[in-house]
Amino acid sequence: MAKIASVKCIRTRHDGSWTIVKVTTDQDGLYGIGSASDIYNPEAVVQVIEQLLAPVIIGRDAANIEDLWNTMSLSGYWRNGAVLQTAIGGIDMALWDIKGKEAGLPVYQLLGGASRSAVPCYGHAGGRDIAELTEDVHRFANEGYSVVRCQLGGYGGGGFRRGKDANLPDNAWKTDSVFDEHVYVSAIPRMFEQLRTTFGPELQFTHDVHEHLSPILAIQLAKRLEPYGLFYLEDALPPEQIGWYRQLRSQCATPQAVGELFVNPQEWTGLVSERLIDFIRVRVSKAGGITACRKLAAFCELFGVRTAWQEGGENDPVNQAAAVHLDLSVWNFGIQEINHFRDREKELFPGMIERRGGYLYANDKPGLGIDLDEEKAALLLDRDWSRTGYHRPYGLDRKADGTLVRP
Numbered sequence: 001m002a003k004i005a006s007v008k009c010i011r012t013r014h015d016g017s018w019t020i021v022k023v024t025t026d027q028d029g030l031y032g033i034g035s036a037s038d039i040y041n042p043e044a045v046v047q048v049i050e051q052l053l054a055p056v057i058i059g060r061d062a063a064n065i066e067d068l069w070n071t072m073s074l075s076g077y078w079r080n081g082a083v084l085q086t087a088i089g090g091i092d093m094a095l096w097d098i099k100g101k102e103a104g105l106p107v108y109q110l111l112g113g114a115s116r117s118a119v120p121c122y123g124h125a126g127g128r129d130i131a132e133l134t135e136d137v138h139r140f141a142n143e144g145y146s147v148v149r150c151q152l153g154g155y156g157g158g159g160f161r162r163g164k165d166a167n168l169p170d171n172a173w174k175t176d177s178v179f180d181e182h183v184y185v186s187a188i189p190r191m192f193e194q195l196r197t198t199f200g201p202e203l204q205f206t207h208d209v210h211e212h213l214s215p216i217l218a219i220q221l222a223k224r225l226e227p228y229g230l231f232y233l234e235d236a237l238p239p240e241q242i243g244w245y246r247q248l249r250s251q252c253a254t255p256q257a258v259g260e261l262f263v264n265p266q267e268w269t270g271l272v273s274e275r276l277i278d279f280i281r282v283r284v285s286k287a288g289g290i291t292a293c294r295k296l297a298a299f300c301e302l303f304g305v306r307t308a309w310q311e312g313g314e315n316d317p318v319n320q321a322a323a324v325h326l327d328l329s330v331w332n333f334g335i336q337e338i339n340h341f342r343d344r345e346k347e348l349f350p351g352m353i354e355r356r357g358g359y360l361y362a363n364d365k366p367g368l369g370i371d372l373d374e375e376k377a378a379l380l381l382d383r384d385w386s387r388t389g390y391h392r393p394y395g396l397d398r399k400a401d402g403t404l405v406r407p
Contacts, residue, residue, distance in 0.1 A: 002027045002062045002102065007054035007091065009036065009046045012348065012377035016385025017042055017392070018316040020372050021049060021090035025062050025098060032062075032097030033372050035285045035319035036090025040394055041083055042385075048087040052076055057091070063102070065095045069291040080264040085288045092289025093322045093368065100367035107322075107368055111294060111329035118359040119327040121338040122147035122206060122231075124313075126157070130194050137195065137203075144357025147204040147231050147335055152191055155210035156397055156405070159184025166400050173402035180400070181213050185221045192228040204231040206257070206335075211238035211406050212397070219247060222254040231335070232257040232279050232308070238406045239267055245276040257281050260310045263288075268296070272305050279308040279334050283315070284322045297330040306334030315339055317352040321370045324353050324362050336360060348376050 002025035010020045017039040024031040038045050056075050057068055072088045073079050100107045108114060123140035125148050127133030133150060140148045152158035160177045161167075168175060188207065195205060207230060213221060218236040225233060232255040237244050239261050248256065257279035262268055263286050271277045280300055284293050297307050307330060309323040320339050327333050338355065346352060351370040354361045363369045383389065397405040 002030055002098065004058050004060050004062050007049060007058065009049055010372065010374060010377055011042065011385050012380055013345065014380055014382045016381055016390055017314060019045055019090065020316065020318055021094050023091060023094035023098065030098060030101060032094035032367060033318055034090040034093025034097065035316050035322065036086050037285065037316045037319065038083065038086050039314040040392060043390060044083045045086050048083055049090065053087055053091060062095055062098050065092065065099065065291055068095060073288065082263045082286060085263045086285050089285035089287065089289035092291050093318065096290045097367035104366050106362060106364050106366060107325040108328040108362065111325065114328050115331050115333065116328060118361055119324050119336050120146065120358060121336045121355065121360050122149055123338055124149050126151045126153060128153055130191060134195065134198055137199065141203055146358050147206065149206045149208060150191065150195060151208060152187065155208060156184060156212045158187030158191060168400050174398045178400045179212060179397045179405050181217050184212065185217050188221060189224040192225060196228050201229060206231045206234055208234040209236045211235050215241050215244040219251050222248055223252040226252050226254050230254055234281065235260055242267065242271060245271055249276045255279065257308050272300050272303050275303050277305060279306050281308045281310045283310040284326065285319050290322055290326060293326055297326065297332060301332040306332045308334045309336060311337035311339045313339060317341060317349040318370060321353050321368045324360050325368060328362060344380060348373050348380065
């Protein structure tokens with residue numbers, strides 16, 4: 001059996017926000033890669049991998065993924081934090097990559113084989129107004145997507161007010177653009193009314209609230225969107241208010257997708273077992289990797305909840321590959337969020353997942369089927385991000401009186 005010989009973190013993308021984990025074994029040429037990217041805390045994840053996890057697993061049998069996953073999960077005593085889960089997730093993906101290469105099979109075959117021939121995905125349409133949004137939705141529909149996410153600009157779009165319309169106090173903390181949840185709850189149903197008039201009932205729509213609303217207004221929005229037959233409404237409530245999903249479910253039948261910010265099983269267990277949501281949307285790396293997500297998918301299947309793994313524009317092709325292998329294998333798959341990469345970024349990852357029309361396709365190479373060109377990865381960096389100089393906190397919105405809006 002191959003034993004783990006080393007664990008290496010490779011920072012790449014122009015801004016240093018992608019972290020790829022490379023786990024090598026004592027067998028010549030046998031290694032695996034995984035995603036440990038965190039756009040806000042990249043170096044913190046690297047330090048957890050290098051200082052805590054790598055010394056624990058080096059010398060161990062690479063084949064014992066279940067035991068290694070549990071060992072890593074308990075190795076810091078405190079567990080289920082975003083940084084630790086991402087670190088574990090990156091190593092876990094690499095171990096599955098190794099196992100697939102040893103077996104000569106793609107990872108989805110190790111997970112039980114294919115449940116479908118390809119993976120449906122949804123596009124991200126946006127626009128500053130309904131005219132621009134409609135044009136963008138047309139573009140995705142013409143490309144072959146059957147599901148399109150629709151946003152008026154960025155998150156909270158449709159609810160921002162500027163200048164004198166914002167009714168700012170004299171000592172306003174923020175003066176350029178503030179969020180008004182009542183304006184938002186009025187704007188989004190009007191948006192979908194026009195989209196349904198234009199596109200009819202066949203094209204499916206999603207919308208991401210991105211946790212911008214207070215609980216009662218989130219329920220009001222879900223009720224007002226019910227006539228427009230959404231594929232799902234995403235992250236209507238923040239993790240701090242998930243108890244409100246009981247009231248939301250009792251009030252309307254708009255399908256609910258949630259989990260982008262989840263890292264702890266206690267966040268999703270009740271929502272799933274009480275059948276309060278319809279789709280689980282954790283990111284594969286943030287949940288702790290393929291090992292964690294295959295368990296989560298099996299749990300969700302018992303309660304009629306489908307998967308919709310979160311991807312996000314800042315994420316890397318390796319996490320996307322791990323998500324697609326899960327998508328192919330689990331019966332209760334729902335939809336996969338799409339990600340787009342620049343040509344220079346694609347050159348770094350031979351074998352990456354392909355999109356044709358509204359579907360994603362994995363290759364049948366062993367493991368995850370994707371690799372990393374380390375020389376090109378180093379050249380893509382616009383400076384040395386190895387240890388210092390990286391600061392990119394999440395940008396927060398505020399209401400007119402200065403109150404922060406939870407993302």
